[in-house]
Amino acid sequence: MNSLVEENYLKALFSLSNGDGEVNVNDLSKHLEIKMPTVTSMMKKLAAKKLVHYKSYKPLRLTARGRKEAALVIRKHRLTEMFLVEKMGFGWEQVHEIAEQIEHIKSPIFFSKMDELLDYPKFDPHGSPIPDINGKITGKAYRKLSECNEGDTVKMAAVINTSDEFLKFLNSREIHLGLKIKINSVEPFDHTMVVSYENHLSESLSHMVCERLLVEKE
Amino acid sequence: MNSLVEENYLKALFSLSNGDGEVNVNDLSKHLEIKMPTVTSMMKKLAAKKLVHYKSYKPLRLTARGRKEAALVIRKHRLTEMFLVEKMGFGWEQVHEIAEQIEHIKSPIFFSKMDELLDYPKFDPHGSPIPDINGKITGKAYRKLSECNEGDTVKMAAVINTSDEFLKFLNSREIHLGLKIKINSVEPFDHTMVVSYENHLSESLSHMVCERLLVEKE
DNA sequence: TAATTTTGTTAGAACACTCTAACTTATTAG
DNA sequence: CTAATAAGTTAGAGTGTTCTAACAAAATTA
Numbered sequence: 001m002n003s004l005v006e007e008n009y010l011k012a013l014f015s016l017s018n019g020d021g022e023v024n025v026n027d028l029s030k031h032l033e034i035k036m037p038t039v040t041s042m043m044k045k046l047a048a049k050k051l052v053h054y055k056s057y058k059p060l061r062l063t064a065r066g067r068k069e070a071a072l073v074i075r076k077h078r079l080t081e082m083f084l085v086e087k088m089g090f091g092w093e094q095v096h097e098i099a100e101q102i103e104h105i106k107s108p109i110f111f112s113k114m115d116e117l118l119d120y121p122k123f124d125p126h127g128s129p130i131p132d133i134n135g136k137i138t139g140k141a142y143r144k145l146s147e148c149n150e151g152d153t154v155k156m157a158a159v160i161n162t163s164d165e166f167l168k169f170l171n172s173r174e175i176h177l178g179l180k181i182k183i184n185s186v187e188p189f190d191h192t193m194v195v196s197y198e199n200h201l202s203e204s205l206s207h208m209v210c211e212r213l214l215v216e217k218e
Numbered sequence: 219m220n221s222l223v224e225e226n227y228l229k230a231l232f233s234l235s236n237g238d239g240e241v242n243v244n245d246l247s248k249h250l251e252i253k254m255p256t257v258t259s260m261m262k263k264l265a266a267k268k269l270v271h272y273k274s275y276k277p278l279r280l281t282a283r284g285r286k287e288a289a290l291v292i293r294k295h296r297l298t299e300m301f302l303v304e305k306m307g308f309g310w311e312q313v314h315e316i317a318e319q320i321e322h323i324k325s326p327i328f329f330s331k332m333d334e335l336l337d338y339p340k341f342d343p344h345g346s347p348i349p350d351i352n353g354k355i356t357g358k359a360y361r362k363l364s365e366c367n368e369g370d371t372v373k374m375a376a377v378i379n380t381s382d383e384f385l386k387f388l389n390s391r392e393i394h395l396g397l398k399i400k401i402n403s404v405e406p407f408d409h410t411m412v413v414s415y416e417n418h419l420s421e422s423l424s425h426m427v428c429e430r431l432l433v434e435k436e
Numbered sequence: 437t438a439a440t441t442t443t444g445t446t447a448g449a450a451c452a453c454t455c456t457a458a459c460t461t462a463t464t465a466g
Numbered sequence: 467c468t469a470a471t472a473a474g475t476t477a478g479a480g481t482g483t484t485c486t487a488a489c490a491a492a493a494t495t496a
Contacts, residue, residue, distance in 0.1 A: 038454055088331050098325045105319045113306050256484055
């Protein structure tokens with residue numbers, strides 16, 4: 001069983017891993033706001049636990065086990081964020097801090113219940129994929145339509161808040177997964193977007209709607 | 219801000235306080251499963267923080283502030299238990315362990331949201347009163363009807379799980395707050411209770427129902 | 437009341453996690 | 467390629483929480 005502190009190191013290593021999975025002590029130190037010598041000694045500890053490959057003066061890499069354990073913490077974080085937004089009515093900007101704490105709760109049943117109540121969600125309210133119970137990540141990260149810019153062409157990937165009303169709304173506008181959407185303009189005042197797709201040449205989408213549509217950039 | 223560990227000491231002191239509010243180091247030590255010298259030194263620390271009155275070889279007492287802070291942790295614990303049972307569908311026997319962890323979450327908004335979603339409950343699923351946001355405890359502790367014995371006469375005090383269906387059920391049996399109920403017999407097999415009250419001389423109440431009725435002993 | 441037991445304290449050490457200061461290795465810039 | 471800079475490590479110390487061993491005070495019992 002890893003401590004709360006170890007979990008935070010694992011999570012940071014995971015999210016700083018780029019293509020080759022290598023992380024510098026220095027970057028990790030800055031990300032965690034923990035001084036380098038402290039990081040070094042923790043890396044030796046995690047190496048002893050077979051969670052990190054550590055060689056002096058070489059970049060850090062998570063082991064397969066380390067990667068899995070990190071992903072499981074991230075799973076708990078993202079499930080929690082989704083739960084806070086969907087089931088408790090928090091705004092997506094409020095949930096990160098709370099999830100940072102709840103992700104360390106030791107109770108498999110607590111998180112499996114969340115998962116069930118949320119109907120096994122595949123991504124969190126920010127569009128990031130939720131690792132499965134084995135720590136495997138299938139989906140890729142999406143971005144919210146509201147975060148895209150004028151002129152972008154994007155593809156509908158997923159939807160947050162699948163309430164009946166919202167789905168009916170999407171239906172009425174013929175918005176569906178896979179749909180290619182072009183952003184014609186963004187109203188600076190209220191962030192309403194004017195978009196076009198298929199035979200809808202000028203459809204207005206409120207900020208609230210754009211916050212709930214997850215897209216891929218072309 | 220108190221640490222998780224300090225919060226656990228405060229909570230233990232609170233719940234071990236009897237009428238005069240005095241607690242022995244030894245009892246505290248046993249309750250927390252922490253050795254006496256450790257408890258002594260923590261008491262000195264809490265005394266320095268004005269949370270405990272400490273005199274060598276004398277019983278411990280919480281200060282007014284200590285009592286308040288303890289009550290606020292207990293508030294978070296009981297709110298959490300209620301949330302887990304009412305909103306997440308856990309059994310009341312599953313929730314204690316999870317609540318022991320969640321009670322230490324630092325996020326006022328998280329707990330005020332729970333409180334709101336639960337419609338400001340006054341007691342937890344075990345019948346214990348939930349302290350208010352100022353740490354004041356108004357209600358007294360109730361016990362579940364299911365925990366009472368054959369021959370007991372009890373008074374209806376409160377109801378857990380106020381779903382429409384359950385309230386309709388209670389209505390149909392003319393069960394209401396303040397009602398005096400006599401337990402005639404308890405079925406050993408499934409814990410069904412046969413009770414009498416007012417002009418109902420032999421009413422059968424399933425274990426599920428008895429778990430949700432909180433009563434005072436006469 | 438005196439002896440014994442129980443309760444509580446002091447002293448000293450250990451573990452997890454953090455730091456600063458000083459040193460070493462690797463990288464970058466002339 | 468050497469000098470300067472950046473990145474990483476080692477050593478030693480501090481804080482928070484825990485322990486065991488030894489001692490002191492209080493309560494109990496004979």
